[in-house]
Amino acid sequence: MKKIHIVGLGLLGGSFGLGALSKFPELQVTGTDISEQNLKDALTLGIITEAKEKPDSDTDLVILATPADTLGALLKETLDQIGENTLVIDLGSTKAKLCREIADHPKRKQYLAGHPIAGTEYSGPKAAFADLLDRKVMIICDLEKTDLTLKEKAYELFDALNLKLRFMDPEEHDRHLAFVSHLSHITSFMLGKTVLQKMEDEKNIFDMAGSGFASTVRLAKSSPAMWAPILTENKENILASLDGYISNLTAMREKIANSDSEGIYQEFAEINKIRDILDLGK
Known part of the structure; x- marks a missing residue:
């Protein structure tokens, strides 16, 4: 070469x-x-x-x-x-x-x-x-x-x-990436937007932003010129991933609204299994 x-x-x-x-x-x-x-x-x-x-x-x-x-x-x-x-x-x-x-x-x-x-x-x-x-x-x-x-x-x-x-195959690639990459970038950008909107009323909010917020919103620093086209090019798969994510957020909102502490705990404990999956992939 x-x-x-x-x-x-x-x-x-x-x-x-x-x-x-x-x-x-x-x-x-x-x-x-x-x-x-x-x-x-x-x-x-x-x-x-x-x-x-x-x-x-x-x-x-x-x-x-x-x-x-x-x-x-x-x-x-x-x-x-x-x-x-x-x-x-x-x-x-x-x-x-x-x-x-x-x-x-x-x-x-x-x-x-x-x-x-x-x-x-x-x-x-x-x-x-x-x-x-x-x-x-x-x-x-x-x-x-x-x-x-x-x-x-x-x-x-x-x-x-x-x-x-x-x-x-290409279809499998796009379907999987919508969940493990594209959705995470959307989530990060939208979390950033939500906090920026809050900052308009409460200027000191970022003084309380710890490492958890920083790591979650890190992807919101990514290039819009790169990510806006990805979301439209893979639209159908991303919409499917967003539908599932929004459904889960809505269900969690209901548990919080109902003060369902045990339900929240059980769901988080179940989701904790992702730690083992991610550790296996290292």
Whole structure:
């Protein structure tokens, strides 16, 4: 592997660039970003070795790390541009719609649908770091539709970055992510909004905000430019997850309204089992 091109030089794209260069010092990493400032920062920070609008014809991998609602058009445009030995990988948080849109493209075999389960609440090239992907899960969808030889280029990079690969179909991916990722971001943003609204009346409310509040609302610091498109791209699954969440909140409100201390205790004790599940996954 000699050349990688990255479109979108924020947290994920930037971390892929830094990680790849740390493992392959002779690698040429070109890239572009819609933001001129991001592009300048990426060059300054050593995320890319050269700014370039389009990948060279002999580029091994093109990584697309832009907002979810831009990936459909960008993927088609990129596939139209590349030579026969280039593989395109997207890092989007939604997969089903994208895979449907690209299903009949003549270069479909040169595309790998990926999603690294990695990130922080920060965004932009300055938030990127080389070890972001270390020991993180990389979900791959529709693997059988990607050319066997080109897959090896992706595997070489994934292995070097110490990513753990998991395979699933696009619909399963989107359904699961709606519950374990997308819903948690909505919850965090809405908790933040609720407290900000309260702050309009009681200026000292944040003086009482401890570590529990900080950890719960942390995701509300995430990029709106990234998350607003995810919620519309995966709308049906997210609506289903929200319906379940709202139903549970309503039931808990009823228990509190009825001073049902025993019912609250029993429900919380049952939910405590998630601790064992999460500990098992570490």
